[in-house]
Amino acid sequence: MSWLQSSPARNLLGGLAFMLTVGALGVLGYMSQGWSLGDSLYMVVLTVFSVGYGEVHPVVDLPLRTITMLLIVAGCTGMIFLTGVLIQFITLSGLQQLLGIKHMNHQIEQLHDHVVICGFGRIGNMLARELKAAGERFVIVERSAERIEQARTLGYLCLHADANDEGALRRAGIAHARVLATVLPDDAANVFITLGARSLNRAIKIFARGEAPSTVQKLVFAGADEVVLPAHIGAERMAELILYPDSAQALRRDGHAAMERGLHGLGLELELVATEAGSRFAGSTVREIEAAAAGAFFVVAIDRQNRDRIARPDGATRVEPGDGVTVLGRANRADALRGFQSDLAPSSPAGGGPG
Numbered sequence: 001m002s003w004l005q006s007s008p009a010r011n012l013l014g015g016l017a018f019m020l021t022v023g024a025l026g027v028l029g030y031m032s033q034g035w036s037l038g039d040s041l042y043m044v045v046l047t048v049f050s051v052g053y054g055e056v057h058p059v060v061d062l063p064l065r066t067i068t069m070l071l072i073v074a075g076c077t078g079m080i081f082l083t084g085v086l087i088q089f090i091t092l093s094g095l096q097q098l099l100g101i102k103h104m105n106h107q108i109e110q111l112h113d114h115v116v117i118c119g120f121g122r123i124g125n126m127l128a129r130e131l132k133a134a135g136e137r138f139v140i141v142e143r144s145a146e147r148i149e150q151a152r153t154l155g156y157l158c159l160h161a162d163a164n165d166e167g168a169l170r171r172a173g174i175a176h177a178r179v180l181a182t183v184l185p186d187d188a189a190n191v192f193i194t195l196g197a198r199s200l201n202r203a204i205k206i207f208a209r210g211e212a213p214s215t216v217q218k219l220v221f222a223g224a225d226e227v228v229l230p231a232h233i234g235a236e237r238m239a240e241l242i243l244y245p246d247s248a249q250a251l252r253r254d255g256h257a258a259m260e261r262g263l264h265g266l267g268l269e270l271e272l273v274a275t276e277a278g279s280r281f282a283g284s285t286v287r288e289i290e291a292a293a294a295g296a297f298f299v300v301a302i303d304r305q306n307r308d309r310i311a312r313p314d315g316a317t318r319v320e321p322g323d324g325v326t327v328l329g330r331a332n333r334a335d336a337l338r339g340f341q342s343d344l345a346p347s348s349p350a351g352g353g354p355g
Helices: 001-004 008-032 037-048 062-109 122-133 145-153 166-171 187-201 213-222 230-243 244-250 254-265 286-293 334-340
Strands: 116-120 140-142 158-159 179-182 205-209 227-228 268-274 297-303 307-313 324-330
Touching: 008 062, 008 297, 062 158, 116 122, 116 187, 116 334, 122 140, 122 179, 140 145, 158 187, 166 187, 187 205, 187 213, 213 227, 254 324, 268 307, 268 334
Parallel strands: 116 140, 116 179, 140 158, 179 205, 205 227
Antiparallel strands: 268 324, 297 307, 297 324
8 A cells, every 4th residue: 555655656557557458458359259340449448437338249158258257357447446546646746736835835934034036037047056056045936837847846945926926025035035136038027026026125135137228227226236137248258258268268167166156155256357448447557456446356367468368466567458357356346347447338237247
């Protein structure tokens, strides 16, 4: 009985295989007595399911009666077993799902100082993977049943709900969450979620995804602390690889990910930025740049336009337009890093830099 309860799917497959075997033997038995394939199959179905419509042909001789009796005993027994296993399979699956959801909801209720991720598409999936690798606690809010099932398979805490609904955000523990990241590919939805989250928790840190640059100000006005434009970041990553391949590849190596997580735990980040002509830091020395940054970051490497790389530059080293500068500093230092951008260039959205 314990084996039966622990393997409903295996029992279901075994019952189906048994019934198919019995049915096939019954058909062959009737055909051996001169019946057609259609009549034999019809008689097997009527007998196995005990419908009682009547015999297709008179069953008068001993071979036919023997075949029919064996079919009744094996077929009806198999159907009783198969029906029981099917009910068990449906019931256990429903109970397991119900209990699993209740257990997950209980775990979510216990969360404090966690991250709420709205959306489990491509970016949401990548974000969840990075947070899990860093040991961060988080919960996913997603309205797609298919994506929720994928998240559950990966072992993530998740809610099958629409993040536009404030009730869903409440169930995700927004009141005592530390960060909310809304990463839906719909700017209007991200604005609405940001408004709702900010109204429910004035102190929460909100990171919002934007598709169009024109949405940045709307998200900031709605209450987002940082706005990330994936297309903008992708373009900057390409530029890094083209202009400063050595530094860019060093920063993106697998080994660097572990180091970056360690730095993040200390509140530090590494970033590669390009020095634009006409910017405040162009032509300045490392000492002057770090003084202007007021401790927000420190210069750890410089990539010249001629592909020369200066590791650990001294304070007298001058940064020229077109140089790639690797900096180490505190998180949320976007204002200081804008010193590498030209006053004529459009400012990057908060959080839209390579880091």
